[in-house]
Amino acid sequence: MAEKTKKIQPYKIEAVNKIKEMIQSSKNLIFAYFRGLNIAQITELRGQLRESDAELRVIKNNYAKLAISELGLPSADEFLIDPTALTLIGKDYSQAARVLVKFTRDSTLKIKGGLIDGNIFSAKQVAEISRLPSKEQLIAMVMSAANAPLKNLMYALQGVPLKLVRTLKAVAEKA
Numbered sequence: 001m002a003e004k005t006k007k008i009q010p011y012k013i014e015a016v017n018k019i020k021e022m023i024q025s026s027k028n029l030i031f032a033y034f035r036g037l038n039i040a041q042i043t044e045l046r047g048q049l050r051e052s053d054a055e056l057r058v059i060k061n062n063y064a065k066l067a068i069s070e071l072g073l074p075s076a077d078e079f080l081i082d083p084t085a086l087t088l089i090g091k092d093y094s095q096a097a098r099v100l101v102k103f104t105r106d107s108t109l110k111i112k113g114g115l116i117d118g119n120i121f122s123a124k125q126v127a128e129i130s131r132l133p134s135k136e137q138l139i140a141m142v143m144s145a146a147n148a149p150l151k152n153l154m155y156a157l158q159g160v161p162l163k164l165v166r167t168l169k170a171v172a173e174k175a
Contacts, residue, residue, distance in 0.1 A: 012063070019059055019067040026055075026088035029115040030100055030126055031079035034058065036108030048099045054089030058083070065092070074120050080113040089116075095131035 023029065033040070035147040046056045061080040068076055089096045093116050103109050114129070121129065133141070 001174060007104075013136060015060075016063050016070070019063050020071055022057070022088055023067055023071060023073075026090060028089040028093045028117065029076070030089065030093075031076065031112040031114065032085045032086040032087065032100060033082055033110040033112055034085040034108075039110075041067045041107055045099075045107075047102050048103065049087060049096060051091065052095040052099050054096035054099070055088045057086050057088060059086055060087065067116070073115060076113070076120060089155045092134050094129055094132040095134050097126050101127050101130040150161050 002056050040056070061084055064084070064086060065075075065077055065080050087096060089099060094116075097114070100109070100111055104111060111123045111126050113123050114126045116126075116129070122141070
């Protein structure tokens, strides 16, 4: 009896390779259940995500599973059940998560989880990530904290000559 071998179609290999390229270029993914959204809502969500340097893609679950496993990333099979949309995130994953979480409040979109910096996150953890400040906000906070002692020193140093001038002016007015 002859063994039956499966021949993988070239278009499937090409599709998986394209998904691998997309995942490698973004490195951060958020998985969402999108059934129930109409075209207008999906278009609106894609526009909001584009502003956050992210992209929403609907990809076959099997192709996504293959691409993720071939890249050596942790298995996200638990999220790749039912219709799934992948959010491919550029640099600031907290901003993209914020957009998705905000969009879930007014629609049927449900976040399943995420693959961020090589770690698997649950939907609840992705919601917590969305509350984190963006990179620019964090830099501003650090700079403000570093600048505060210098500002206080400057005010203290300015205070001594001002008090001296006021005292001299008061003495001059009395005389």
